[in-house]
Every structure is written in C-alpha cells, then in structure tokens.
Amino acid sequence: xxxxxxxxxxxxxxxxxxxxxxxxxxxxxxxxxxxxxxxxxxxxxxxxxxxxxxxxxxxxxxxxxxxxxxxxxxxxxxxxxxxxxxxxxxxxxxxxxxxxxxxxxxxxxxxxxxxxxxxxxxxxxxxxxxxxxxxxxxxxxxxxxxxxxxxxxxxxxxxxxxxxxxxxxxxxxxxxxxxxxxxxxxxxxxxxxxxxxxxxxxxxxxxxxxxxxxxxxxxxxxxxxxxxxxxxxxxxxxxxxxxxxxxxxxxxxxxxxxxxxxxxxxxxxxxxxxxxxxxxxxxxxxxxxxxxxxxxxxxxxxxxxx
Numbered sequence: 001x002x003x004x005x006x007x008x009x010x011x012x013x014x015x016x017x018x019x020x021x022x023x024x025x026x027x028x029x030x031x032x033x034x035x036x037x038x039x040x041x042x043x044x045x046x047x048x049x050x051x052x053x054x055x056x057x058x059x060x061x062x063x064x065x066x067x068x069x070x071x072x073x074x075x076x077x078x079x080x081x082x083x084x085x086x087x088x089x090x091x092x093x094x095x096x097x098x099x100x101x102x103x104x105x106x107x108x109x110x111x112x113x114x115x116x117x118x119x120x121x122x123x124x125x126x127x128x129x130x131x132x133x134x135x136x137x138x139x140x141x142x143x144x145x146x147x148x149x150x151x152x153x154x155x156x157x158x159x160x161x162x163x164x165x166x167x168x169x170x171x172x173x174x175x176x177x178x179x180x181x182x183x184x185x186x187x188x189x190x191x192x193x194x195x196x197x198x199x200x201x202x203x204x205x206x207x208x209x210x211x212x213x214x215x216x217x218x219x220x221x222x223x224x225x226x227x228x229x230x231x232x233x234x235x236x237x238x239x240x241x242x243x244x245x246x247x248x249x250x251x252x253x254x255x256x257x258x259x260x261x262x263x264x265x266x267x268x269x270x271x272x273x274x275x276x277x278x279x280x281x282x283x284x285x286x287x288x289x290x291x292x293x294x295x296x297x298x299x300x301x302x303x304x305x306x
C-alpha cells in the first residue's frame with residue numbers, strides 16, 4: 001500500500017502542452033516585435049554616482065534630470081538610500097558627471113558629492129551580449145550531454161526542452177513588459193536553468209526508479225506515481241525560494257529588482273515545466289520499461305561434479 005496520494009498529473013497533459021505552446025508563441029512574438037530592452041551593460045553609455053547627505057527622492061531626481069534634457073536616465077539606489085546611481089545612454093563626456101551634479105544640486109539644501117563618472121563602450125556591451133548568449137547555449141548543450149549520460153537520451157531531450165521552455169518564457173516576459181535586460185537578469189536566467197535542471201533531475205531519477213520497480217503498471221501510472229512522490233519536495237523548495245525572491249523584489253532595491261523578477265518568473269515556470277514539459281516530452285516519445293531496464297545478467301551454471 002502506498003503512503004502517498006497519487007495525482008493524475010498526466011490526465012490534462014494535452015491541455016498543459018497547449019498552454020505551453022501559447023506561452024511560447026506569446027514569448028517569441030514579444031521578442032520578435034519588441035525585442036529585449038537591453039540595459040547599459042549591453043548597449044553602452046555613462047554611469048554617474050551621486051552621494052546625498054540624506055535619503056534621496058528618486059522621483060524628484062528623475063524629474064530634475066528630465067528637466068535638463070536627460071529623458072532616458074535610469075535612476076536607482078546603490079547600496080543605500082543616500083547613494084544614487086544614474087545610467088545615461090550618452091556618448092563619452094568627461095564633464096557629464098559635473099553637469100548632472102549641477103542639475104541635481106540646484107534647489108537642494110544638502111551638499112551633493114560626485115563619486116563616479118564612468119563610460120561603458122558599445123563594443124564592450126556587444127561582447128557581453130554575445131558571450132552571454134554563447135554561455136547560455138553552451139550550458140544547455142552540456143546539460144543535454146550530462147542528462148543523456150546520467151539517464152537516457154529521451155530524458156536528455158525532455159530536460160533540454162523544459163530548460164529551453166523556461167528560458168524563452170522568461171525572455172518573453174521581459175520583452176513583453178519592456179523591462180530592462182542587463183547582466184543581473186542574464187545571471188538570473190542562468191540561475192533559472194540550474195534551478196529547473198535540479199528539479200527535473202530529481203523527477204527523472206524517481207521516474208527511472210519506478211519504471212524498474214512498478215513492472216505491472218503502464219507509463220501513465222508510473223509517471224503519475226513519480227510526480228506525486230516528488231510533489232512535496234518540489235512544493236517546499238519552490239515556496240521557500242519564492243519567499244526569499246519576493247523579499248528581494250520588494251526590499252532589495254532597484255539594483256537587483258530585475259534579477260529578482262527574472263527568478264520569480266523562472267521559479268514559477270521551472271516548477272511547472274519539471275512536471276508538465278519534461279514528463280510530457282517523455283510521454284510523447286513513448287518512454288517504456290525497455291528503455292530503462294538494466295540488462296539481465298545471465299545465470300552462471302553451477303557444476304556440482306567433484
């Protein structure tokens with residue numbers, strides 16, 4: 001008798017597949033129409049850091065900068081409410097920091113300090129974009145090789161399909177809502193790949209184990225049993241991770257806001273894909289006991305003669 005409740009996860013698998021297709025179509029459409037709104041890390045531009053004596057009002061700073069012609073200025077706190085980082089898509093100007101400081105100092109009773117005035121070249125941003133994309137593709141390829149070696153080729157295809165599904169949806173989310181895509185978001189996407197892979201490996205391990213143990217059951221029953229057995233672990237991991245990410249998104253400041261949002265979307269989608277994308281691909285490829293059963297060892301004949 002099993003001590004856990006078995007849920008019929010594979011019952012609505014066709015509906016789940018359609019839902020995934022809709023999400024992917026929306027994501028690809030958003031990426032095609034809007035594209036990613038690359039941040040200064042990728043496009044190049046200027047960084048100006050201003051120090052305040054008291055907590056600064058970000059909205060007021062944005063209005064001040066718009067008033068002097070810096071319409072595209074991105075203003076955020078940098079470590080503390082008194083440290084302000086301003087990102088501008090401006091060409092290199094050694095005196096840009098002084099101009100920004102002068103614009104912000106006007107009407108202020110406190111003394112402001114210019115702490116940094118740096119320029120990130122477009123060529124550097126382009127290299128970061130290319131290397132980040134290549135790094136993501138290399139990670140997916142190595143994961144495919146590992147899963148194929150660790151489990152079986154069908155599991156490898158299912159795992160990579162789930163990871164590609166997660167990455168595309170996170171990228172589509174950022175394209176759809178036109179959220180800045182910078183290096184912190186790229187780091188979050190790589191973290192999503194690791195999170196989703198970990199969940200998929202746990203589920204795959206249980207599926208392989210049950211295919212070898214539950215020899216009288218069909219593939220659907222084995223899938224349902226495996227997903228039900230790992231559901232508790234999946235939910236606990238996801239919920240505790242989400243609690244941390246919600247705290248980061250709300251209280252972490254603008255510097256890591258994109259990072260937290262990317263991980264929030266990625267954890268939701270990664271949990272879903274571990275159940276319905278990876279397992280769905282296995283069912284579509286007709287995974288069966290013969291794919292996973294170890295080769296039978298031939299019994300050695302024992303010679304009882306002296």
